[in-house]
Amino acid sequence: MADLIPTLLPLGDGAVLVRFSAELSDAANRAAVGLARRLTAEPITGVAEVAPGLVSVLLRLEPGVEFSRLRGEIMLRMGAADAPVAGQEREIAVRFDGEDLGEVAERLGFSREAFVARHNGAPLRLLATGFAPGFVYCGFHGSDLVLPRRESVRPMVPAGTVLFAAGQTAIAATPIRTGWHVIGTTTFQNFDPAADPPTRLRAGDTIRFRVAA
Amino acid sequence: MTAIEITRAGPLTTLQDAGRFGMLAQGISASGPMDAGAFRAAGAMLEQAGSTAIEFTRAGLDFSVDGPVRAACAGGAFSLAVNGNRREWPARLGLDTGDVVSITPGAAGNYGYLRFDREIDVAPLLGSRSTNLTVGLGGFKRRALRAGDRIALGAMGAAVEAAAAVETEGPIRVLWGLHADLFDGAVRRGFVETVFQVSPSLDRMGIRLADPAQIFRGQRRLTLVSDAIVPGDIQILGDGTPIVLMRDHQPVGGFPRIATVVSADLDRLAQMRPGSDIRFRPVTLEHAR
Numbered sequence: 230m231a232d233l234i235p236t237l238l239p240l241g242d243g244a245v246l247v248r249f250s251a252e253l254s255d256a257a258n259r260a261a262v263g264l265a266r267r268l269t270a271e272p273i274t275g276v277a278e279v280a281p282g283l284v285s286v287l288l289r290l291e292p293g294v295e296f297s298r299l300r301g302e303i304m305l306r307m308g309a310a311d312a313p314v315a316g317q318e319r320e321i322a323v324r325f326d327g328e329d330l331g332e333v334a335e336r337l338g339f340s341r342e343a344f345v346a347r348h349n350g351a352p353l354r355l356l357a358t359g360f361a362p363g364f365v366y367c368g369f370h371g372s373d374l375v376l377p378r379r380e381s382v383r384p385m386v387p388a389g390t391v392l393f394a395a396g397q398t399a400i401a402a403t404p405i406r407t408g409w410h411v412i413g414t415t416t417f418q419n420f421d422p423a424a425d426p427p428t429r430l431r432a433g434d435t436i437r438f439r440v441a442a
Numbered sequence: 443m444t445a446i447e448i449t450r451a452g453p454l455t456t457l458q459d460a461g462r463f464g465m466l467a468q469g470i471s472a473s474g475p476m477d478a479g480a481f482r483a484a485g486a487m488l489e490q491a492g493s494t495a496i497e498f499t500r501a502g503l504d505f506s507v508d509g510p511v512r513a514a515c516a517g518g519a520f521s522l523a524v525n526g527n528r529r530e531w532p533a534r535l536g537l538d539t540g541d542v543v544s545i546t547p548g549a550a551g552n553y554g555y556l557r558f559d560r561e562i563d564v565a566p567l568l569g570s571r572s573t574n575l576t577v578g579l580g581g582f583k584r585r586a587l588r589a590g591d592r593i594a595l596g597a598m599g600a601a602v603e604a605a606a607a608v609e610t611e612g613p614i615r616v617l618w619g620l621h622a623d624l625f626d627g628a629v630r631r632g633f634v635e636t637v638f639q640v641s642p643s644l645d646r647m648g649i650r651l652a653d654p655a656q657i658f659r660g661q662r663r664l665t666l667v668s669d670a671i672v673p674g675d676i677q678i679l680g681d682g683t684p685i686v687l688m689r690d691h692q693p694v695g696g697f698p699r700i701a702t703v704v705s706a707d708l709d710r711l712a713q714m715r716p717g718s719d720i721r722f723r724p725v726t727l728e729h730a731r
Contacts (some may be wrong), residue, residue, distance in 0.1 A: 238620055240672045241702035242730035246620065253667045265467075280466035280670060282694060287466060287670035296727065359668065359694035362469045362577055402469075403577055420468075422567055422579055428468045 233260045235307070237300055240287065245296065247303055248285035253395075255369060257284040258356050262433045267306040273299065281432045283357045283366060316355065316433035321400070322441035323349075323391050327411035329379070333393060336376060345440060347374060348412075353398065355434040363402030363420030363428045367436045370396045378408040389414050398438065402428070415441070443563070444509030444595040449542075451588050452501025454645060457562060457581040458555075459494040461689070462570035466670070470579070471693050473572040476553045476646060476712040478605070480517030484555040485602030487514035487534045492561035492599035494571040496587065498554050500715075502545040507537045511595060512559040518551015518713055551713040552644070563596035576647055576690045608706050613723035616701035617730055619675060621666065624698055632657035633700055634722060638684065642716040646690040649711065650683055651720065658682035661698075668696040674703035674711075676722075686711060704730040 233256060238246045247264060250257035265281035268288070272279075275294035280287040288299070325345045334344035353367040375396040385404050386392075392399040392409035399409060402420035419428050430436075448455075458481065461474025475481035475497055485491035491514070496503065502520055515522065516532035523544045524535060531548065545554065564571055564582055573581025582591060609615075622630065636655045643650040659682045671677075675687045677697040686703060687695075701722060703711055714720060 239617060239727050240620060240670065241617055241674050242704050242727060244670070244672050246670055248669070251667065278464050278466055280693075282668070282670050284667050285669055287672075289463075289466070289672075293731070357694075358467060358469045359670075360469060360692060362579070364469050425568070426468060427465070427470070427568060432467075 233257060235260070235264070235285075235303075237296070237303070239296065243290055243292075245288045245290065245299060246285050247288065250284045253283055258354070258368075261286050261357075263308050264303075264306060265432065267308060268303075271306055273302045273306075275299075281357060282359060316431055316435060318435045318437070319430060320437045320439060321415055321417045323413040323415050323438050324441045325413040327391065327413045329393075329410035330412045333376060333410050333412055337374060347371075348393075348398070349438045349440065353436045353438070355430050355432055355436055356397065357432050358428060358430065361401065361403050361405050362422075363430075364399065364405065365402070365419060365430050366397050366399050368397040370398070372396075376410065379410060382406050382408045383411065386411060387414075388418070388420070389416060391415055444511050444560070446505045446507055446511075446593050446595070448503070448505050448587055448589055448591045448593065450502075450504035451586070451591075452499045452503065453586070454575065455496065455498045455503060455587040456573035456575060456646075457494050457564065457571055457587070458497045458573065459571045462568055462572050462574070462580065465568055466693055469693050470568070470574070470577070471671075471689070471691050473570070473574045473580070473646070473689050475555065476689055477517050477551075477555070477709040479608060479709045480553070481555045481557075482602060482605040483532065484514045484516040484557040485599075486604035487516065487532065488512055488557065488559050488599075489601065490559055490599045491557045491602045492559070492595070494562040494564075495555040495557045496562075496593070498545065498556065500547055500552050502547055502554070503556065504542070504544045507541040507543065508539055509595075510538045512536055513543075513556060515545065515554060515556045517554040518548065520548040520551070520554050521546045550715070552715060553712060558595050558599070560595045560599055561597045563594035574690055608709065610710065613721040614707045614711055615704045615725045615730065616676070616722045617704060617727060618724055619699040619701040620669060621698040622700050625661070625700055629657055629661070630700070634724060636721075638720045638722075640714045640716050640718045640720055644716065646688055648685045648687045648691065650685050653682065653684055656682060658684060666696045666698060668694045671695045671699075672702060674705065674708050675699045676701045676703065688712060706730070
C-alpha cells in the first residue's frame, strides 16, 4: 500500500488538522489513528492536545508555535500506512429494537433477522470518538450494508441508542439529535463524567456487536 | 462560609473558568468564557481572583452577599448598582454581608463576568468548573444559574494577568477555512464583500448570521466527512445560513466551513448584539498569530 501523504491545514490560528483524505476510507482512518497514537507517545513541544478524527488528527497548539517546524516533527512521527492499529477487543450487546430497523432491513433487501446477523457478522473498528461526549463511530460494514442518513433529524434520542448509516454503526453516549437510522439500544455506557478518562472506548479498538440476551 | 445568593438571573447565566481543555478526544469541547478577554480583565482587577467567573447574559444579574468579599465585574457595558447606588462599569467592589448588587442591561455587549477574590466552591469536573449546557456537564449542578441559587465561595484565588489589548474596530478577521476551496470564487468574493448581520439566534454554541444578499443560497449540498471543529469556524448550513461556532461547539461537524475567525477577534464577535452589521476580512496566518 502506498503511504498516504497528509495535508496540514490550519484550523484558525490555534490548531492544525493533519488530514489524510477528504473522503472516508479505511486507510485514511488507520493512518489517523496511528498518527494520533504516535503523537501521544512522542509528544511535540508546543502541541497542547491531540484528538484523532475519522480521517484526520487535530493538533491544538500553544501560542507562538511555528507551523514550518510542526510539519517536520509530524512527518517524523508518520508510520507505515499499512501498520496495524491494535486496540482492545470489546463486545457490545445490543437490543435490536430501533424504530428504523424494519425500514433499514427492507431497504437493504434483508429480513430483520438477516440484517442483524449480517450486522453482527464481522468485527468493526472503532473509527473515532466525536460529535458528542463518548459518541463513537464504528466501521466499516460491507458494501451490502451501506445506507445514507435519514432525510430528517430526530429531535432527541437517549444515551445508549445504536445508530446506523453510511456503512457505519454509531453509539450515542449522551442524549443527542441525530439524522442516523435508529436500529437498537445498548446498556453499554461509554461516557461517565466522574471517571478519568470519562470514556472507555478508544479509536482503534475492535468492536464485536452481539444480540443482547 | 462566604456566599452569594442569586436573586435574579438572565437566561443562560453559567459558571465558566478558562475552559475544559484536553477532552476533545473524548468528544467534549472546552467551553470557557464567550469573551475570554473580559473574563481575564475582571480577574486582573482584583489582587487575587478565583479561577471561575459567573458569566451573565444581556439581562444581567442580581445577587445578595453573605460575608465580606472583594469582587470585580467586566465585559460589555452593563448598568451596575450596589445597594441602589449607581456605580461605574467595569467595577471593583468591596462587598459585605447584606449588600445587594444589581447588574442590569446596558449600552453594549451580550456577556459580562463577575469574579471574586476567592474560588467558587463547586467541584471541578474533568479538570474544569466550566458549564457545558449543551451536554449538561460541570458548573453549578450541570445547569444554568437561577434565582434562589446560593453560590459558596471558598479558598482565596491567585493573581491574574490582564489580557493583551485587541482590535475593537473594523471587519472581523478570518482565515480561510477547512472547506474554503469547495466554494467557488464568486461565493468567496461575496463572503468578503457582503455585510452580514448578527441574528437574534445566538447562544454559547453558535451565532447565526443574517445574509440579506443570500450569497450562499443554492449552493450544492455537499457530503463531507465529519471533521474537527474549532471555536470561530463559520459553517454554512444546507439552507445557506452561516453560523459562527462558539465555545460550546460540537467537537466535530460535517457542514462545509468557509472560514475561521481569528482568536483575537472572537471575543468582539461574541459581544456583538443582534442586528449589528458584521463584515469579514481574510488575513494570513502570520498576521493572525
